[in-house]
Amino acid sequence: MSNFSDSGFEEDLQSPSPSKHAAVSWLREQDERLTADWHEMNYDESCFIIQQNNEEKFLALDCLARQPQITAEARCKLVSWLLAVYKHFSLSFESCCLAVNIMDRFLATTSVAADCFQLLGITALLIATKHVEVCSPRIKQLLSLCCNSFSREQLCNLECLILLRLNFRLAAPTLAFFLDYFISKELSWHRSDGRHGQIFSVHEGSNCNDFKPTEDQLSTMKRYKCFARKVCELSLADYAFNKYQPSVIVQSAINLTKDLLRRHTSTLEMVDLLSIGGHESEGSFNHSVTQQCTEELKLLVSLNQESIQNLLAL
Structure with missing residues (x-):
């Protein structure tokens, strides 16, 4: 009969057989060695190196090149509005930066109508806050900032589309x-x-x-x-x-x-x-x-x- 641990994975919860003791011992040794290496590593510098190496992968160069209705001026107005929104909700600057990155990378893959551009902005912000913040703004709150011009269903559908187009790659350097x-x-x-x-x-x-x-x-x-x-x-x-x-x-x-x-x-x-x-x-x-x-x-x-x-x- 199958047994499952708290993690949801099927595991053998019985006592390990003698042949398994050697494997357990080896795993403990590896764990101790990795722990020692971890303490010697400067965590901040390691994160910096990883993020800097990933910068080019997350750049949205010429993201407006395939946008017939979205201009640089329209993008400037929307991002300026998002800057006010993140301050209104007391969100972190990281959330705002990540939202703009998500928006730009989506623009590089998909044409967006001008009347849906604001919806893209708040949806990108919602995705970013889910990735960064402890608590995200409510969908109702975000839609109210758009004078309820969009529906909850529209936002949720666009959220799924963005995640699919970006292949769920959200950990962008900001x-x-x-x-x-x-x-x-x-x-x-x-x-x-x-x-x-x-x-x-x-x-x-x-x-x-x-x-x-x-x-x-x-x-x-x-x-x-x-x-x-x-x-x-x-x-x-x-x-x-x-x-x-x-x-x-x-x-x-x-x-x-x-x-x-x-x-x-x-x-x-x-x-x-x-x-x-x-x-x-x-x-x-x-x-x-x-x-x-x-x-x-x-x-x-x-x-x-x-x-x-x-x-x-x-």
Whole structure:
């Protein structure tokens, strides 16, 4: 008679025979060895390498090439609206970035009518939140933001179609991932590397692991991260940046953020933060591509001065 474990797989729950003891022992040895290797591995760096290696596989280059009714301007308006929606629901930036990636990759495979474009946006956001968030927005809430122009059945049918066209490949590298990685690495590098200077002063003889930043220092960190994220949000809505890998956009956004904040700040701690050369990331970047992306981001920011003026004024 078949027996099933809690995992749902059929297993032999009887005591192992003598011939099985050797296999069990070997499996335990392998498990101990893998555990030891795992502890030696830097988890963050491993995730970064995996994500950077996967960037090209998830790029949606020229996703509007086969769209007779969807223009770059229409995409910009929809993504700008999605940026407002993710903030309305207090979702993570990761969800918004993943939603745009899902939408773009679907556009690269399937023609979409202009009157269904907004439905594609909220459906992509729903799929992204299911992949990232603990709790997703209710379908009723999403449809209400579209003035109930679409039905629940339409959204669910499109959701199935998107998943099929993308072959359920949802774990795309995003701007949010690389932004968190680069900034966290840079901040920890500045704080712990006494040879190059520190963002925040740590008393001599104290342990950096015990260091707790002050409210002013936390405000400095928050301002730096918020400005870099804002630049990334602007690039997310601009179709011209679809040709760049997310890691390149983020690296360029961080470089531009330092340059802009250095010109508009008199805070000593912020100057210390921006004056250091910074952490050299593990990834290999084409400096000419990064420079080109940075120049295009400068133009984009100059065209959106009103949206970033409050960040510069802090």
